[in-house]
Amino acid sequence: MKPETTAGLLYRAAALLTSLPWPWLRGVADGLAWAWRRLDARESQVARRNLQLAYPELLPSQREELHRRVLRTTARQALETLRFWTHPHADNLRCVQAIHGQAHFDEALAAGKGLIVAAPHFGNWELLNQWLSSRGPIAIVYAPPDSPVGDAFLLRVRSADNIRQVRAEGAAVRRLWKVLKDGGVTGILPDQQPKLGDGVFAPFFGVQALTMTLVSRLAERTGATVLFAWCERSGPDLAFELHLQPAPAAIADPEPVVAATALNAMVEHIARRDPAQYQWTYKRYTLRPAGSGEPNPYQPATRTEPVT
Secondary structure (H helix, E strand, C coil), X not given: CCHXXXXXXXXXXXXXXXXXCHHHHHHHHHHHHHHHHHHCCHHHHHHHHHHHHHCCCCCHHHHHHHHHHHHHHHHHHHHHHHXXXXXXXXXXXXXXXXXXXXXXXXXXXXXXXXXXXXCCCEECHHHHHHHHHHCCCEEEEECCCCCHHHHHHHHHHCCECCEEEEECCCCHHHHHHHHHHCCCEEEECCCCCCCCCCEEEEEECCEEEEEECHHHHHHHHHXXXXXXXXXXXXXXXXXEEEEEEXXXXXXXXXXHHHHHHHHHHHHHHHHCCCHHHECCCCCCCCCCCCCCXXXXXXXXXXXXXXXX
8 A cells, every 4th residue: 555545544544533522632642641651651761761861950759740741741732733633724723822922923024034933842833833834835844754654644734835845854955045045934843853963962951962953054054034933832722822932143153062052042941931841752862972971861771760
């Protein structure tokens, strides 16, 4: 069966599931979060280890409470996203109760020098994508899944007249550079771990993390405006507030480590608004600085707190 055919079947299954009322789906998500924790699933293990690294000052009991909240929010975000992917964008955007900083977005568009929207994995970034595409054409950078079916599914659910998806590989930089030089908009998830050689190490929650230089390189070379944006959950029933905030000037610094440090500091600032809404189930610290002797922190031998 072709990947596109299988992706179509998955889409129909997701549409059927998300036709249920949101309170029911929220209950399904909470049950999933309970199962992750009970079975100590991958999501539970990775989130716990990340919280150990990022919040060493917390008592173990405090981290465990945050861990519960993270898993519950992560599961709800997954069901929210399926719902947003399978419902009309116009209906989804009614979930945005308030927009903060839209003037920054409008001014950047009017300037005609290009706009880079840096959108961390916080809140619901898929709803943010839909809002951005409602304002005009946007090129979105994404890391394609290893599975051809997964890639076909993402291409389907994120497709819209104003969305152009750019694979984070090969000629991506040249394509984005052209979009920005033409005064267009591009969206980038700035907190994904790049490949070795495609980034630099900079502190993130006090731990050195391999950090992309794509945002800073594009900003420096094109003069485009950089805005950070996020769609923050403001209630349990599909209520969100959208935020747009100018990036610090150092984001375009020609020194890569300076720029990456500024980028990570901004992502951390956003994540600390409500730590449970950040994607702690992602292995952000897998690759370690050369010569540091540090092991991959997600290996079993490096975990220090038991499941409770």
